[in-house]
Amino acid sequence: xxxxxxxxxxxxxxxxxxxxxxxxxxxxxxxxxxxxxxxxxxxxxxxxxxxxxxxxxxxxxxxxxxxxxxxxxxxxxxxxxxxxxxxxxxxxxxxxxxxxxxxxxxxxxxxxxxxxxxxxxxxxxxxxxxxxxxxxxxxxxxxxxxxxxxxxxxxxxxxxxxxxxxxxxxx
Numbered sequence: 039x040x041x042x043x044x045x046x047x048x049x050x051x052x053x054x055x056x057x058x059x060x061x062x063x064x065x066x067x068x069x070x071x072x073x074x075x076x077x078x079x080x081x082x083x084x085x086x087x088x089x090x091x092x093x094x095x096x097x098x099x100x101x102x103x104x105x106x107x108x109x110x111x112x113x114x115x116x117x118x119x120x121x122x123x124x125x126x127x128x129x130x131x132x133x134x135x136x137x138x139x140x141x142x143x144x145x146x147x148x149x150x151x152x153x154x155x156x157x158x159x160x161x162x163x164x165x166x167x168x169x170x171x172x173x174x175x176x177x178x179x180x181x182x183x184x185x186x187x188x189x190x191x192x193x194x195x196x197x198x199x200x201x202x203x204x205x206x207x208x209x
Contacts, residue, residue, distance in 0.1 A: 044112060044203035045147040051209045052136060052153035052161070060138040060151070060167045062087040064127060064160030087162035087184075092121035095188030102126070102181045104134070104172035113137055113202035116145060116168040117195045122186035126172070127160035129180040135173035135204065141166035147202045154209055168196075175207060 050056060054063045066072070066083040075082045091097045116139060128134060136153040139145030145168050155161065162184075163169050172181065186192055 044201040047113065047137070047147075047150055047152045047202040047204050049135070049152045049154050049204065049207055049209050052155045052159055056151075057136075057138075057153060057161065059140060060169075061123065061164040062162040064125065064162060065158060087125050088123065089125060089162070089184055090123040090165050091186045092165065092188065092190075092192070094190065095122055095186040097184060098187045100183045100185070101129070102172060102183045104174035104179045104181065106174045106177050106179070107135075109207060110203050110205045111173070113147070113150065113170055113198065113204065115195055115197050116150075116170055117193055118166055118168045119163070119185065119192050120166050120194060121188070121190055121192040123162055123165050124186075125160060125162035125184040127182040127184075128155070128157055129182060130178070131157045132174065132176045132179050133157055133207070134175055134179060135207065136161055137170035137173065137202075138163070139168035141168070144168070144196045145198075147198055147200045150202050152204055154207055
């Protein structure tokens with residue numbers, strides 16, 4: 039399918055409220071529980087995401103190194119993890135794009151939401167939420183990824199019948 043037949047996807051800022059249907063926003067801000075520890079030397083931003091390892095799974099931590107994507111970018115596929123959540127925490131000080139759709143049946147392009155994540159914002163995709171793999175911008179980006187290792191199939195991929203196009207990173 040050529041890009042001229044694609045559905046234009048609008049980018050919006052990544053906020054706690056807008057992302058809530060898809061999981062949790064991970065960020066140090068006044069909106070989350072936080073308190074001082076270590077004799078007043080450290081501010082702890084507490085319990086930021088509900089990490090679900092799923093049945094017979096265990097939580098693992100990995101580093102994913104994403105190659106930068108150029109805009110316009112054609113969204114042709116989505117994936118989901120039906121057994122567990124998956125959290126991405128950026129380490130490279132660069133913004134990135136997050137493309138998501140609700141858990142459940144495979145999404146149509148009109149179901150997709152695109153968020154511009156700041157360099158200090160991570161995301162935790164809830165179990166079964168459809169999302170696009172890493173969309174780094176501006177350069178190679180490393181992410182701490184917290185997800186599941188265990189028995190059972192935990193990655194479904196689909197090709198979109200109609201592609202989405204992200205033309206601009208500005209919300």
